[in-house]
Amino acid sequence: MAKPLPGNALSDIEIEELLAKKALDRSMFQRLLPLLRPVRKQIAWVIVLELVLVFTVFLRPWFVRELLDRGLIHDGNRWLLDQPLVLWLGLGLAASWLGRFLLAGVSQYIAGSAAIGVLNQLRVRVFAHVQALSVGYFDRTRAGRIISRADRDVDALEPLLIQGPPELLGALLRCSLAAVMLWLIEPLFFFSLIGSVPLLLAATWAFKRIAQRNWAKVAEQRSRFTAHLVESVSGVRLLQQTGQQAPNLARYQQLLHAFNNALIVGSLRSGWFAPFTALLTAAGMAVLVLVGGYSLAADTVTVGQVGESLFYVMLFLGPLQELTDLFERYATGSASAQRIFLLLDTAPQILDPLEPVDLPRARGEVHFQQVRFAYLPQPTRPVIDGLDLHIDAGEVLAIVGPSGHGKSTLVQLLTRFYEVDQGRVTLDGVDIRQLSQQQLRRHVGVVLQDNVLFNGSILDNLRLAAPAADDQTLIAAVRELGADEVLERLPHRYDTQVGPLGSHLSQGQRQLVCLVRAYLADPAVLVLDEATSAVDVHTERRIQRALRRLCEGRTAIIIAHRLATIRDAERIVLIREGKLVEQGPHQQLLEKGGEYAALYRRYQHSAELQGEAC
Template sequence: MRMNEPPQVRSRDFKGSALRLLRRLTPQRGLTIAVILLGVGGIAVGVIGPRILGHATDLLFNGVIGRQLPAGLTKEQAIEAARARGDSTFADLLSGMNVVPGQGVDFGAVARTLALALALYVVAALMVWLQARMLNVVVQRTIARLRADVEDKVHRLPLRYFDTRQRGEVLSRVTNDVDNMQQSLSMSITQLLTSVLTVFGVLVMMLTISPLLTLLTVVTVPLSLWVTRSIARRSRTLFVDQWTNTGRLNAHIEETYSGFTVVKTYGHRAGAIEQFDELNDDVYRASFGAQFLSGLVSPATVFVGNISYVAVAVVGGVQVATGQITLGGIQAFIQYVRQFNQPLTQIAGMYNTLQSGIASAERVFDLLDAEEEPADPPGTLPAVGAARRGRVEFDEVSFAYLPGTPVLEHLSLVAEPGSTVAIVGPTGAGKTTLVNLLMRFYDVDAGRILIDDVDITSVSRSSLRSQIGMVLQDAWLFAGSVYDNIAYGRPDADYDDVVAAAKAAYVDRFVHTLPDGYDTHVSDGGANISVGERQLITIARAVLAQPQLLILDEATSSVDTRTEVLIQHAMAQLRRDRTSFIIAHRLSTIRDADLILVMESGRIVERGTHAELLARRGEYWTMTQR
């Protein structure tokens, strides 16, 4: 979601996103098939249980009734005797029973029947347990692959993607939404598969007992589906809002915590809390509404299911009394009715989890579908040699971040091998844009950029960037030791090389004052080290990298005057035999540059050495007088 776009208000393609999510299970098709087969087997074994228990009930009931009848009579004679007494109801009941007059309860047969039922339930439980274990493997592998795809995608996205979105919102898609997809898959697939198989298995068993009672049970299903669909349609929008607002809230939290010192310094604590409360309320309202509406699904379907349960109880009692069905049969059928309605209720109740997961899936798929950087050509920049030292040429370069708003127009310049080119000008003149284009964070709209007469668009970005060292005004350090942060510039460097780079950048002179020297742990972002020291460490990182080209974007803006002098000496040594670009506001740092470019509104308005530009008494001279 772009920062200037309104939040999504509805799911665009619920069915398509759900199918796309399920297709991600195909790499685990073998385990998935095994899960389905285990589910079918477990449900098939489990649904037989009530029928067997019903048979045990019939054995007990038949024995109780048979003991009350005179021995020596046949069943038919007992029925005729009952009708002769005018007890037609009892006669009808006997006609539907497998009773032997004078014979009591066969406890041996009852025990064998119950043992069989217990064995079947144990087998069903083991199969369901194994199914759950294998399904967990399928889901975890699928989500692990999804996380890897998201991570790979992030590295293939252009810088433009991150420039137009809040960092916290992107992080929310990568973390919260992926985690929510995992929970939804784990819960939804298990319940959905089990519920669907149970419904079909139970339906078959009910038909074998009584088609009429089965019809009474099934007739309420369309009503349950209509209720579920009606509620789900209204809650789907709120689930999308829930995760969209969660992303906005995370973006605010990430910004506030990252700039906590600034927030405190400028007294914006109350404003930050107020904005947090507003975003938190948005999440609360969307979440409450989504959960409330989706929570209505389960009781509504239970109510509809109970209607069929009452109908079955009444009609089934009449059928038992008239001998159309045995007592054990109606007992088993009532159990089946409960088993039939319970999966429908679970499916209905699962809608909130499913919709929440699909809402997150859409956000993750949006990231996966985002436009990537154009594919890299296979070429590489030539290695640095005697004939190739790093000549850089901008040839009629034009560029705009937004269509119709040019930042650079027909800009041309040449940086000779080993020279130092300084770029100065007011904020927004296009200085940093030159660096972004040279690094191919963005591609030019028109013109060419060449290094040693090779168009940089004809080589891979990794080859290009491997030959460029960069020190930014925003000195960013990673969580790790001071040594690790310097070695980041060249991971294969040995300890002596790292220390030599640290000494060249004057890091060594303060690192020994730290608690553990080079092994001192740097917190995320380097908050436990001063701004100037962070700047020096990033310069040491560039020194260690030994690049062909060097870019210094306000590299000394955060150090004191004395340290700046030391850094200038270090930079002079570093720039030797390297083409360097220096972007600076402090004119004292660029006096010795071989070429100074003065930019304004995307154009070079003056160029020359420090002395030449002062002699012209133009824009550069005006800047020195301020």
């Protein structure tokens, strides 16, 4: 159940910043560079190829100059064409184009391979980090936003990390070499264009700031409608049952509308850069034609040099138009990177001790010692308030009480999905904070009302608890627990596919699979949290038989709303407002006539109204 955060309602990104305990990092350059270290050799090859490509580009103006100055021969009153020279120049120009196409293909292949490696490693890093985060993070973060980080945001980095650096290097090289060539041909040509550089730098700085801010908003809006889509898919049954498809669709359309608005506004605010660079290019060409005509009249340059210089002007100013795409990639990629690193900066709230205590085999003695806990940092009332509860090894204990008064929270504390604020929880006298989380959860098994099954067969799901077990061992465990009567009736028996989250099985069938899984894990302490509250009476009786077998020889903590299921517990504890109010055997508590007796009478009355035999 999601826990509210203090104060006014926060946006999704503010919640993520709160959980990460840091603000969104707007400077991504220093953090993106380490991602390229594993593929630095491929990037070096791409850069080398880009240098060769730039060289082939600069051959073309030379071909033009040679054609104009030497291909045409003035013979009296006519011009003659030097056909052999023109042929060789044509072949050279065609070879330069062919070489460019081939080298560009090789460069794209190397860059693409590097991109796949980098992005896959980043996806694995994000996935591993998500698995390591504490449960509290998932209580407060929408699943769709996490999926958006690991999928769409990672994809957005590919053009920035792999394609961007070589293309930026190529653009800068072309611009720099073109400036040098113009200086060598005629310094006046160079000075006539250098005035556009300050305008370019100012426009680039403004465009970068505007675009990065705009694309950050676009990425945030995209995450919102992705999160809504994921939640709608997960809750489609509820939407159809309550007839909320139309309002839910309207909400999705609102989110898409907000995304489209952000996209349009972003395009409007940053769309001026491409026309501006085109204007600079056109102005540069006009200036060079004017200055070139003057230099021709002064006989300081040749016609071929003027033609060559026009190409250099295009190579000098042409990359300006490419900067539009490059900076847009940077803005989009850095906005996605900010969110990815904000997720990676979110540290798990529950950490293992530096030197965990080794507890190879637990007896199952549990003690909650003056435990106080609240989900909020400064609550008006804690969920668990000074609770002291000792459970002997091998005891079957039932916990009852009104909803929302802390019963399931005790399970979260015992499994250390949340940390106690005060007091301590011990297992066999050892503070559970001194145990590694993996060891603790190996000793404490939990079966919930709505357990999770993963897509695959029944045997695949059972093998999660016993990875080294063969099929016969798993099937033997099913039969020992008495679940074979139900599971062997399935169409493909133990090879039956359970579907996403076990959707192909009934609630009772899912619970039996989860009970067998807990039996295979063989924990010292077994917690059953509302394990039978969502099944019919007939299925509940079958599950109860499995539970009795499962509880043999281990500590069992049973949390249940159906009080008939816990009458045989050795001790019953009633929790109200996070405090232990009553405890004792069922009959003794009834004779006492306290809160448990009143709760049981209300349960009996409700069961009679529903026609359920207690």
